[in-house]
Structures are given as structure tokens and as C-alpha cells.
Amino acid sequence: MQSRKYAVAAVALVAVAAVVVPDIGRPAAAGGTPGAGPGAGVVNPGFETAGDLGSPVGWSERGQRSASYVEPGGRSGANRLTHRADRPYRVETSQRLTGLRPGYHTLRVSVRASGGQRDAHVALTGCGGATQRVDLPRTGADWWVQVALTTRVSASRCTIDLVSDGNAGDWAHFDDLSFTRSDGPAGGPALRIAGADVSHLTKNEHYGAVYRDRSGPPRDALRILRANGVNYARLKVWVNPADGFSDKDDVLAKARRAHALGMGLLIDFHYSDTWADPGKQFKPAAWAELPFDQLRQAVYDHTYDVIGSLRRQGTPADMVQIGNEINGGMLWPDGRWDNWDGLAALLTTASTAVTDVSPRSKVALHLAEGGNNGGHRWWFDNAVSRGVPFDIIAVSHYTYWHGPLGSLQANLFDLTSAYGKPVMVVETGYGFTLAENDHEANIFNASLQQTSGYPATPDGQADAMRDMVTTVAAVPGALGVFYWEPTWTAVDGAGWDPADPTSGDGWENQALFDYSGRALPALRVLGDSVSPKR
Numbered sequence: 001m002q003s004r005k006y007a008v009a010a011v012a013l014v015a016v017a018a019v020v021v022p023d024i025g026r027p028a029a030a031g032g033t034p035g036a037g038p039g040a041g042v043v044n045p046g047f048e049t050a051g052d053l054g055s056p057v058g059w060s061e062r063g064q065r066s067a068s069y070v071e072p073g074g075r076s077g078a079n080r081l082t083h084r085a086d087r088p089y090r091v092e093t094s095q096r097l098t099g100l101r102p103g104y105h106t107l108r109v110s111v112r113a114s115g116g117q118r119d120a121h122v123a124l125t126g127c128g129g130a131t132q133r134v135d136l137p138r139t140g141a142d143w144w145v146q147v148a149l150t151t152r153v154s155a156s157r158c159t160i161d162l163v164s165d166g167n168a169g170d171w172a173h174f175d176d177l178s179f180t181r182s183d184g185p186a187g188g189p190a191l192r193i194a195g196a197d198v199s200h201l202t203k204n205e206h207y208g209a210v211y212r213d214r215s216g217p218p219r220d221a222l223r224i225l226r227a228n229g230v231n232y233a234r235l236k237v238w239v240n241p242a243d244g245f246s247d248k249d250d251v252l253a254k255a256r257r258a259h260a261l262g263m264g265l266l267i268d269f270h271y272s273d274t275w276a277d278p279g280k281q282f283k284p285a286a287w288a289e290l291p292f293d294q295l296r297q298a299v300y301d302h303t304y305d306v307i308g309s310l311r312r313q314g315t316p317a318d319m320v321q322i323g324n325e326i327n328g329g330m331l332w333p334d335g336r337w338d339n340w341d342g343l344a345a346l347l348t349t350a351s352t353a354v355t356d357v358s359p360r361s362k363v364a365l366h367l368a369e370g371g372n373n374g375g376h377r378w379w380f381d382n383a384v385s386r387g388v389p390f391d392i393i394a395v396s397h398y399t400y401w402h403g404p405l406g407s408l409q410a411n412l413f414d415l416t417s418a419y420g421k422p423v424m425v426v427e428t429g430y431g432f433t434l435a436e437n438d439h440e441a442n443i444f445n446a447s448l449q450q451t452s453g454y455p456a457t458p459d460g461q462a463d464a465m466r467d468m469v470t471t472v473a474a475v476p477g478a479l480g481v482f483y484w485e486p487t488w489t490a491v492d493g494a495g496w497d498p499a500d501p502t503s504g505d506g507w508e509n510q511a512l513f514d515y516s517g518r519a520l521p522a523l524r525v526l527g528d529s530v531s532p533k534r
Helices: 008-021 201-206 219-227 248-260 290-314 340-357 373-385 405-419 446-452 458-473 521-527
Strands: 062-063 068-072 079-084 089-098 103-113 119-125 132-135 145-153 159-166 171-181 193-197 230-238 265-270 319-322 361-367 391-397 425-429 478-484
Touching: 008 265, 062 446, 079 089, 079 159, 079 230, 103 159, 132 145, 145 159, 145 405, 145 458, 159 171, 159 478, 193 265, 193 425, 201 219, 201 248, 219 521, 230 248, 230 478, 248 265, 248 290, 265 290, 290 319, 319 340, 340 361, 340 373, 361 373, 361 425, 373 405, 391 405, 405 425, 405 458, 425 446, 425 458, 458 478, 458 521, 478 521
Parallel strands: 193 230, 193 478, 230 265, 265 319, 319 361, 361 391, 391 425, 425 478
Antiparallel strands: 062 089, 068 079, 079 171, 089 159, 103 145, 103 171, 119 132, 119 159
């Protein structure tokens, strides 16, 4: 996660990357996210053909039929289906498929939506089992987002429903449907990981933080997360932090708690004594004057020690980030972005240390700005060309900083295809209020709310989380989504600066617990993103 110091420093960094490789993310006008091809058995899957009244040929309409019509502006072809009216409306555009072979089938649809509808979703009904549906994400007009939905067909037929229940002026666009056999399982988002970065939790608890589920007495925060479906913990590691939290011993203690609850573990090495992100990658004080060969050895020894200690205590790391938001490199200046040979050597050393001591742990490389395809392709091309070993591509994406969900999805589609690696979002968040709860100014404010478009309310936070999960889940090879610091509520003494006990919490209005310590609806949305069969 980027601190408040990130904004200025990162601007110059992004500009440099953009000069090296132009952004190749594709907005709506240039084609949007990759599609899955023509719909198998779907009539008029791209809505290229319309009848006399503008309704799509091959589809039936229910409700206010005038609110559903074909018009120019398709994602790939000439046309799209639009739901819109100048007064409140409800309309359903459907097509019944017949002669289907039994088994799992996946529907993919490219969509855009204004947001604000009472209901807007895609569903599969009458397939022989329970109805499956996925809500349309709020996309804005510039990017298409693909949504995916899987069902088990047992009755040789299935109906595709495109549904909008909108206010005057609300709109939704649909295009490029495909309906193909798949491996299942049935359901909406089918991610493997619903994760939470709980790095700050022990510090919060030390200073008296209290957590409750939606009802009931105070409980252990990790148990609340787990009961709501969260199945992974992410833990940052600092080398020698001033306050003693997020060092090796603290990480080991939190890992024992998470493991006891059956949670997976992602370890996030910052290779610093304090925050590391695109705007700053400060060496630990103990490593500051080391020659490069000794710096590499320090990286190896530190990585090996932490991961080996986790393994020896019976809580091995499932995944390990070697560096945090390293768009600009790490351990500056030796591993800065303009010294790629040095950066690659440090990353290779860290990756080797992980696999030497814990061969089953997967190594992740983590960049911020999840929609910056040009910058990410430049970065990973450099890493791959120098033989940096890694297993997973991880990104941060906060829509109020990093852009719309369409740019994120387009980038994830491209990265997993280009490098053959699974992808995941390891940091995201959104505010449930604009109110302050301590003396530290909140990072998320009215300006960022306007940028992203979701209201800063508990329901708005839940909608932002639901749209993030829906967007990521449609990407083949996507592992999951981690929420950044859902338990970092405001408590005196538990501030952001490990060297300053008087510092406050600029994140409390983005936690997944409100100012009384009760779990918010977005927590359940996060937990529900994981398929029960995974």
C-alpha cells in the first residue's frame, strides 16, 4: 500500500515507464478486454442484428421493451445491446439454449454499466440446477469488463438472462457473449483466495482495539475474518522496525494464529525497516553501507531466515512476495528501476532463498498501479529477459488511485497470457465513510470518492468490493483478491509511523470494521468470493 508520500514520487516514475513502453491497455474505443470468441450455440451473440423495433434478433424481451435496443458502439463488432430509458424501467433480455450436452458450461459477457441501478445482472436459469447470477460492475463508459458465470447443465437446456432494473438515465451495455463447456464448478466468482492483509493487527490489539461480528460480543479479529470466508492472511515483514511490530517474531506469532484457523499464508517482504512502495524503497539501516555482494547475501540470509523459521514452526508460507510494490525497484539505489541488472540480481537472490528453504512456497512479484499495462509489460519483460525466477504476478489496485476496473482487467488478461503465470490482486480497499475517527487525516477523502464513483457508505464499500471480485474472477488464471488492512481501526498509539508513537491512522475509514468495531457488509462480500468447492 502507498503511504501519503507516494503520490508525488510515483508520478515521475510512471512517466518514465510510459516513455519506455507506451500504455497498451485497451479502452472501449480500442476493443476493451479480450473476449472469448463467438458464443457456442448462442444466436446473435454480438447483437449485430436487430429487428424492426431495435430489439436483438434471436432474443426475447420482457418488461419495458423500449428500454432494450441494439445500437452502434460494440466492443468488437459494430453494435451492442443497451438497456436504458428516460424514466424508471425494468427489462429482461433472454435467450433459451437447447440441445446442450450435460456438464459444466461457462457464460462470458462483456459489459459496461453506469452503476446506480436497483438491480443489474446476468443470470443462467433453467439449466437443471440452482439459478446462477453475477451483478454488473460499475464500469463507466470508457472500458468494457468481462463477467463470467458457470452452471451445471443437466436438462439439455439453459436460459441466458440479461436484466436491468434502473432509474431514469441508468444504462447497461452488453456484447460478445460466449457459452462454452468448462471444468466447473458452478457459481459466480470462483476465486481460490479471499485474503486479508492483517500486518497491523497485533499492534492494534496491543493498544486495545476491539472487534465484533455484525452482532454479538467482542471476538478475535482473525476468527471473525475466517468465519466470514476469508481464507488467506498476508503479513508484511520489516527488517528492524522501530516499534517491534512486523518483524520476524511478530510475523511468526500471527502466522501461528492464522494457521490454527486453517488460513493460507502470503508473506510480503519489504526489505526495509519501514514502508516500501513505488515512491520509496529505503534500505534497512543495518544494510545501508554494504557493498553489493554483501547486500545480496543480507537479502538471502534475511529471506531464508524468515521463511525457514515459518517452516520450522509448522506454518510454511504458501506464497512469498519478494519486494512490495516494486515498480521502481527496491533497495535503492542498488536495485532501482534504472539499474535493472542490479535489481534482477537482488530478486533472483531472494527468490532462490525462498525455494532453497521452502521448495513448495510460490514466489510472487508485486507491482502497484494494476491497470498500467504499458508499465507492467516493460517491467516484466526486463525481469524475464534477465531470468528472474517467479511463479505469480501480483498487483495492487485501488480504483481511486489506479483507474477503472476495465483497465485492471485488461492488464490482468494480458499479463497472464503474455507470461503464462497466474495473477492476483494483493491490495485493494475502499472507504465506508468520510468521517474521521482520530487526529490523522484520512487517506480516502471526498475527492477520491468522486474519482472512483462509489458512495463512501457501508453499502458503497460493499459494492466496490463486489465489483472488484467480479472483475478479477473473470480472468482465467486469477487466484484471488486481498483486502489491505481490514482490521486497522483507529486506536491511540497504533499509528502508521513505527518511529513516531504519536502518529495516527489514516486508514480507519477503509477498514472492514466500523467505528464501533463491528464488521461491515464488505467483509462478507470478500469471503463470498471464494467458491465453496475450492
